[in-house]
Amino acid sequence: MIVNIFDYGMNGEGVAKLNGKIVLVPNAMVGETADIFVTNDYKNYAEAKVVKIIQPSPARIDSNCKITGCGGCGLTHMRYDEQLKFKQLLIKKTIKKIARIDTEVNPTVASDKQFNYRNKASFVVGDMVGFYKENSHNLVDVEYCHLMDKNINNVLNIFKNWKIINKNCIKNLVVRSLNNQILVGVVTEKEFDLSSFLEVLKQLYLPVGLYQIINTRKDSVVLAGAVKHIGGIKEIELNNFGIKYSIDIMSFHQTNEYIQNKIYTQVLNYIKPEHVVTNAFSGAGLLTAIASKKAKKVYGVELVKSAHKLAEQLKQANNLTNVTNINMDFNKFLLNPPKTDIILLDPPKKGCGKILEKLDIKTIIYISCNPISLAKDLQILTKKYIIEEITPYDMFPNTTSVETVVKLRRK
Template identity: 50%
Template sequence: MQANIIDYGMNAEGVAKEDNFIFFVPNAIVGEKVEIEIKRKYKNYAQAELKSLISQSRERQLPLCPYFYDCGGCDLQHISYSEQLRYKSILVQKTIKKIAQIDFPVSATIPSDKIYNYRNKASFNFSIDGAGFYKQKSNEIVNISKCLIVDEKINKVYSLFVQYLSDRPAIRPNIKHLVVRAIDNQILVAIVGKKYIDCLDFYKVLKSHFDRIGLYLVVNARKDAVVIAGKTYFLAGVKQIVIQNFDLKYSIDLLSFHQTNINIQDKIYAKVLDYIHADEIVINGFSGAGLLSAICARKAKFVFGIEIEKSSHIQAQKLIKNNGIKNVKNILGDFNIEYKKIHKKADALILDPSKKGCGKDILRQIIGIKSIIYISCNPIALAKDLQFLKNDYIIEEIIPYDMFPNTNQVETIVKLKYKGEK
């Protein structure tokens, strides 16, 4: 049957409507007329497959990556970058309206300077005969030779490892993942195995190509999807990546949290700094390796950072010590427990939780703080949290940032102001 694509769904699929019945058509673009085949029919909607284009959108482009239609990594390479940005603003606006019943104008999505080779970290999956990324919603590996959205040095390490394994069939069944982090010509590599593997000789291979590189082995016997878990062995080379940014020198190790697109990270941090006032005491909840706390400390009177993960906390401590920052206190602990000990002193709160959002336990105790700057990597979790906050807070601004070009993911900053005592 034929369909006119009038909208995008939550997973960037095209949406068509006929008499209130909705068709979701992956890889179709708004404005296109398409031939579709229904794959699954439900009461009010159907999942359909795009069979052919009858009329094509001007925003359609040929995906650069040969694995695009198989690999679950990217979702938007067939759409022009300007349309990807437009889509992300619509996605954030619609999600907040649908879940939180808040109809607030969302700003244009802030673009990333690089839309390929922007990721500084990647985790490749291995099976007995496969290496690459998973298919969408599947554990089936799509074999790839390189990924266009990661830093080229990451691709080089990956291809060296695939070559290394092809000469060592005996260890292949024990390999689960290869994790590579590359920033400013410094690289950390972790081989994740089901059990201890003698792989120190891979360091020699790496060292013949890269100057500052370190190799770890992680023994992860878990059956779930967690990549880095279990005993970690440092094998050789550099242990940390040293970064110079915002006139600060700091380091991260294999485990500490770091944003994957530094260009967008910097734009987000600059915006957060804009929202902070000079005389404020700020709590940076979910503070990671502490860079944002240190940046905010330039303007704020004092900053508390709360971080649950020890290796990130240690890096945050080193950061303030090595840069002579006196008005930051990094607290190692759970936000839920630590916040209540310090909140009475604070004027502003930065929230940057993981994908699942804050949730009601955290939100219940923050109500009353004058100003909230919420950074989110998941519009659905963000919308649920905003629904909880909407009676007590006014939304002042919602800005999406394109942390992950060519994928369906988007980072969003929301600025909220307390309505005051009722």
């Protein structure tokens, strides 16, 4: 059946109409005419596959990925400027649909790197080494992932060669690479000798450290259980915005540093030297520390004790005398908050919800990784606040994910 694609869906699929019904067509682009085959026909919409693109979009490109169906990146067929436009419109449409707010959205800030930008990978190890196909437990073999840092791909191939002669109870391979320092975590069901793997990792001729994580869990959580340092470096040492910090194999760290730094630069632009800032959902405290370089005083509020401890270490290591880290649920914190000029909100995927009704701070800077929960939260916030600026950031080029920074001012 021949259709014209007139819009994009939430996941970058082409949207067409067939006999009046909406059809979602993955890998089809706005402006294209396509021959499609309907795979699922639901009451309100249908799903279809492309049989042939009859009239391609000028923004269509050949994907450089040779892996079929890992589902990791949904937009490799789109030229980068089209991806950025898609993400800008996605934020605008989601806010309009969910929050019923028709607002301007700035153009998406591009990532300097569109490939090899990911500093962390978690591969599944089975008969092959790679990723599970989307929504399944079918393992797809990966030789080279274009999203991963080159060192990560090199470690993957060294591991695969080593594994051929070392068949054992390995569940996952986790690799981190930042500033040419590499940490490798081998997740296993039980303890066994990994020293021969440490030896072959020396082929990288870079600072590298190896960890064994003994994880007996049966669910999909990868980094859990007993952690043993096998040899090499223990941590990756970093320095951003004048803050010295280190991360180990278990730490949380933003996956695309190039765009993370652009977000933090924007946040710093919003802060003035006389401001008292609260950084809610502060994690291991990097943004708190960076903000403290400009603000008069910063409070970091974090629920998880281990993350709070790391934030305290960061404060000590950098001698940050104007930082107070508070290990508390943000809900509780809002019962008696200190006087603050700006609040930074960087909540987990599910967003903040009704607690936002209690907020009474002049300026809010909301960093979101989920357009849907952002839109729901903006619906609550706009009862008391005016949206001043919305900027999407392309944290994950070639995928459908997008990070957004919103600045709001109390009415």
